[in-house]
Amino acid sequence: MTAEMAVEIQGLHKSFGRVHALRGLDLAAPVGQVTGFLGPNGSGKTTTIRVLLGLLRSDAGTASLLGGDPWTDAVRLHRDLAYVPGDVTLWPNLTGGETIDILCRLSGPLEPERKRTMLERFDLDPTKKARAYSKGNRQKVALVAALASRAPLLLLDEPTSGLDPIMEAAFQESIREVKAEGRSVLLSSHIFTEVETLADRVVIIREGETVESGTLADLRHLTRTQVTTVLDSGADALAALPGVHDLSTEDGHTSFAVDDDALPAVLAEVARLKPRSLVASPPSLEDLFLRHYDDELAAVHHGGAR
Amino acid sequence: MSTRVDAAARPEQPRRPDHPDRRAPGASRHRPPADGLAGLRASIGFMVRRNRVRLGVWFLVVVGLFAYIARYFGDVFTTQESLDDFAAISDNPGIKALTGLAAAPDTLGGAVWTKIWMTCAVALALGIVFLVTRNGRADEELGRTELLRSRMLGNHARAVAAWTVLATLSLAIGLAVAVASIALGLDPDDAGTTGSWVLGASLAGVGLVALGVGALVGQLASTSRGANALGSIVVVGFYVLRMIGDLGDGALTWASPFGWGQEMAPWGANRWWPFGLMVLLTAVLLAAAWLIEERRDHGAGLLPDRAGRSDAPARYASPLGLALRLQRGPLIGWSIAIVLSAMLFGSVAEEMTDLLDDAGDSMAAILQGAGIDELLGLLAGMIALLTAVFAVQSATQLRADEASGIVEAQLAGALSRTRWALMRLVIPAVGSLVLLAVGGALLGLGYGATIDDSSQTMRLMGAALAYWPAVTVVAGLAVALFGYLPRLAIALSWGAVGALWMVMVIGDALNLPDWALAVLPFSATPTLPAESMDWTPLVVMTIVGVGLAWAGIARFARRDVALS
Ligand SMILES: Nc1ncnc2c1ncn2[C@@H]1O[C@H](COP(=O)(O)OP(=O)(O)O)[C@@H](O)[C@H]1O
Ligand SMILES: [Mg+2]
Numbered sequence: 001m002t003a004e005m006a007v008e009i010q011g012l013h014k015s016f017g018r019v020h021a022l023r024g025l026d027l028a029a030p031v032g033q034v035t036g037f038l039g040p041n042g043s044g045k046t047t048t049i050r051v052l053l054g055l056l057r058s059d060a061g062t063a064s065l066l067g068g069d070p071w072t073d074a075v076r077l078h079r080d081l082a083y084v085p086g087d088v089t090l091w092p093n094l095t096g097g098e099t100i101d102i103l104c105r106l107s108g109p110l111e112p113e114r115k116r117t118m119l120e121r122f123d124l125d126p127t128k129k130a131r132a133y134s135k136g137n138r139q140k141v142a143l144v145a146a147l148a149s150r151a152p153l154l155l156l157d158e159p160t161s162g163l164d165p166i167m168e169a170a171f172q173e174s175i176r177e178v179k180a181e182g183r184s185v186l187l188s189s190h191i192f193t194e195v196e197t198l199a200d201r202v203v204i205i206r207e208g209e210t211v212e213s214g215t216l217a218d219l220r221h222l223t224r225t226q227v228t229t230v231l232d233s234g235a236d237a238l239a240a241l242p243g244v245h246d247l248s249t250e251d252g253h254t255s256f257a258v259d260d261d262a263l264p265a266v267l268a269e270v271a272r273l274k275p276r277s278l279v280a281s282p283p284s285l286e287d288l289f290l291r292h293y294d295d296e297l298a299a300v301h302h303g304g305a306r
Numbered sequence: 307m308s309t310r311v312d313a314a315a316r317p318e319q320p321r322r323p324d325h326p327d328r329r330a331p332g333a334s335r336h337r338p339p340a341d342g343l344a345g346l347r348a349s350i351g352f353m354v355r356r357n358r359v360r361l362g363v364w365f366l367v368v369v370g371l372f373a374y375i376a377r378y379f380g381d382v383f384t385t386q387e388s389l390d391d392f393a394a395i396s397d398n399p400g401i402k403a404l405t406g407l408a409a410a411p412d413t414l415g416g417a418v419w420t421k422i423w424m425t426c427a428v429a430l431a432l433g434i435v436f437l438v439t440r441n442g443r444a445d446e447e448l449g450r451t452e453l454l455r456s457r458m459l460g461n462h463a464r465a466v467a468a469w470t471v472l473a474t475l476s477l478a479i480g481l482a483v484a485v486a487s488i489a490l491g492l493d494p495d496d497a498g499t500t501g502s503w504v505l506g507a508s509l510a511g512v513g514l515v516a517l518g519v520g521a522l523v524g525q526l527a528s529t530s531r532g533a534n535a536l537g538s539i540v541v542v543g544f545y546v547l548r549m550i551g552d553l554g555d556g557a558l559t560w561a562s563p564f565g566w567g568q569e570m571a572p573w574g575a576n577r578w579w580p581f582g583l584m585v586l587l588t589a590v591l592l593a594a595a596w597l598i599e600e601r602r603d604h605g606a607g608l609l610p611d612r613a614g615r616s617d618a619p620a621r622y623a624s625p626l627g628l629a630l631r632l633q634r635g636p637l638i639g640w641s642i643a644i645v646l647s648a649m650l651f652g653s654v655a656e657e658m659t660d661l662l663d664d665a666g667d668s669m670a671a672i673l674q675g676a677g678i679d680e681l682l683g684l685l686a687g688m689i690a691l692l693t694a695v696f697a698v699q700s701a702t703q704l705r706a707d708e709a710s711g712i713v714e715a716q717l718a719g720a721l722s723r724t725r726w727a728l729m730r731l732v733i734p735a736v737g738s739l740v741l742l743a744v745g746g747a748l749l750g751l752g753y754g755a756t757i758d759d760s761s762q763t764m765r766l767m768g769a770a771l772a773y774w775p776a777v778t779v780v781a782g783l784a785v786a787l788f789g790y791l792p793r794l795a796i797a798l799s800w801g802a803v804g805a806l807w808m809v810m811v812i813g814d815a816l817n818l819p820d821w822a823l824a825v826l827p828f829s830a831t832p833t834l835p836a837e838s839m840d841w842t843p844l845v846v847m848t849i850v851g852v853g854l855a856w857a858g859i860a861r862f863a864r865r866d867v868a869l870s
Contacts, residue, residue, distance in 0.1 A: 050452075050604070054461070055605070057601075074341075074455075085456075089453075093356070102352060106345055106454060106457035
């Protein structure tokens with residue numbers, strides 16, 4: 001199993017003094033897939049990635065990276081790894097191009113051709129000193145350095161938080177290429193659409209614990225589809241069908257939620273009632289995510305502290 | 307494979323105070339990362355590339371200073387008689403306290419040693435500590451090392467690269483000083499070149515120990531400011547230990563690596579073994595740094611951060627209130643440093659008077675009767691110099707806050723730049739006044755106690771306070787530089803402090819014209835209580851200092867805010 005897992009973490013714990021940042025986190029990222037890593041600010045994504053990089057020592061639990069121990073085998077493992085931090089700091093008096101070369105040479109041969117391609121794709125001027133770059137441009141330096149390598153595993157910590165939509169598209173294109181080459185990606189993010197388009201699998205964490213993980217289809221399968229329809233009559237009868245929840249009618253629009261396994265039967269029944277319009281939407285990743293944060297959302301809406 | 311943890315199955319968010327330990331019982335068993343040195347060669351290249359100017363500057367400062375004095379003395383002391391005279395004049399408590407006395411003071415090499423060895427040694431030690439921090443803790447604190455460490459870079463590679471480069475710098479400086487000493491003919495005619503080599507080795511050894519100190523404090527502190535402060539305190543502590551040792555029975559001299567360098571006694575006993583002692587101490591310090599680095603988290607020091615308050619008192623909204631809070635650590639640190647130094651100075655004054663008594667009339671004659679007052683004036687001057695370091699550190703904080711971008715958040719509020727800068731400068735202005743008063747008073751209290759004369763407290767407090775205008779000029783210069791040359795301001799401000807220190811220690815040998823001494827703030831200040839009070843320079847300096855600060859603030863109000 002380990003061989004097919006680029007990253008495998010079980011019961012990981014990490015405390016900083018009194019702050020218990022990771023509380024038994026589980027995570028698996030299969031080889032050749034993009035694994036989305038979702039969690040709100042402060043939930044422990046960066047801490048997890050820094051444990052995987054061998055920068056932090058875990059207190060308990062196991063973590064393996066490309067089949068090795070991230071702490072003891074850090075150097076060997078880093079040959080096969082590229083990392084983009086969420087907050088990129090560079091040496092102010094080196095240029096972006098110099099920085100990329102330094103980083104690339106530290107884990108493998110520099111491939112000037114790939115570097116040039118990526119610089120063009122991300123529209124980055126490599127001759128500027130790092131102090132003159134904006135946040136987005138500093139992030140591009142780290143992205144170009146990571147994408148110009150042929151590392152089998154990419155660890156990306158909110159890599160697009162400073163990018164504009166055009167660069168976001170360039171990033172998504174690059175990640176698809178990486179995937180096509182059979183490389184693995186662990187992508188921490190809180191941009192749902194990005195993860196939804198790119199990720200094969202998703203891990204959702206909360207306060208240092210994994211609350212949900214699996215393929216997007218798996219996760220959706222365990223939830224309900226939201227249906228809105230306009231019916232001339234018979235709407236009330238739907239409420240009695242197995243698998244239908246929360247039915248309500250307003251201005252002629254009937255809305256309800258359906259369990260996934262009951263969906264075919266319910267839709268057939270709706271069709272029999274000759275609907276004038278019908279919208280059925282699978283839960284978005286955002287919905288899935290927010291389900292785990294009901295209590296915090298409530299606090300936001302009531303303006304109270306949690 | 308899909309695992310799903312139902313939210314409902316986790317009632318009340320179980321919060322175990324103790325996490326289950328799957329690694330038990332060997333959880334605390336230490337597993338060192340493999341290949342800790344991978345990427346060392348690349349790191350050395352990177353370190354040299356990033357520091358080439360700084361490495362060159364420190365090399366030139368130390369070697370150039372030595373070569374300059376050696377040449378100058380070679381021209382001045384052409385007869386054995388003149389060397390004997392110089393040796394006799396140098397044999398007094400003031401020189402012993404400040405620079406130490408050479409083992410063979412009546413040789414040309416010995417004269418040069420008395421004049422410049424301690425200055426070179428302290429400059430080298432501080433330079434090495436700062437360079438270690440810049441290439442270690444500073445980068446780690448700013449998150450720059452993290453990107454490198456995500457590549458094939460061992461956990462020790464950057465540190466060991468810095469150690470290698472800086473050890474090489476120390477040895478190169480030692481070598482260059484030895485060669486300069488031979489070339490400038492410091493060795494007595496029939497003695498070979500052993501003395502020059504011992505001299506070079508003594509400086510190299512001090513550099514190595516400083517490297518060890520820098521490496522260790524960089525592991526203990528989690529910020530570069532903390533590391534530099536801790537490192538400087540250790541270096542200054544070594545200096546003070548040997549100072550007290552040199553004034554007393556010499557025992558404390560052996561507690562300080564500067565003392566070990568002194569005891570190598572070039573042209574005297576020509577001892578090599580203290581060099582071995584320095585190398586050994588370096589090895590121990592580096593080993594300790596290595597062991598800590600192997601065990602700690604990246605970015606962490608030895609102490610975890612504590613949780614703080616959730617609300618700020620209203621006074622933090624003012625630039626002064628916030629600055630007082632942010633500079634609380636340095637303020638407390640400097641107060642302690644000055645209080646301790648002043649008390650030490652005051653208490654060793656008794657031993658100095660004994661020394662003077664023993665020396666009898668001849669010594670008093672050499673010191674033109676001023677004797678102890680001269681020495682007290684010198685000690686007051688040293689307190690003033692420490693105070694100037696505090697004032698410059700506090701004043702350069704303006705530029706530091708600008709460079710890091712922190713100031714933007716404050717200036718985005720309803721706050722003018724002028725007001726911001728003025729309020730920030732209250733700290734160096736008032737702080738130095740308080741430090742001088744306290745330092746001078748304690749010096750007087752200590753000395754007065756030994757000779758049973760309580761009037762010394764006020765007398766020496768006045769002597770120290772007389773330096774306030776001089777301190778103001780130095781701090782004002784730092785503010786002017788901040789206004790006009792923001793990118794160079796911090797380096798130039800510290801350069802100015804270094805130059806003042808140099809003039810105080812080796813002033814006469816620099817052959818400065820009288821007008822230059824008259825305009826340099828520390829030499830323009832009357833050395834109370836040895837000299838008589840003269841208000842003119844004090845008034846002029848106060849005006850100059852305030853004027854410089856005002857010009858700097860006015861310029862800052864009109865120019866762009868420049869990030870680093
Ligand atoms: N060096 C540190 N010292 C103390 N607490 C930390 C440190 N690093 C992270 N934390 C805490 O650990 C928790 C997880 O942080 P992090 O992993 O950065 O979250 P995320 O990346 O998901 O936003 C937060 O509560 C954060 O405050
Ligand atoms: Mg994060």
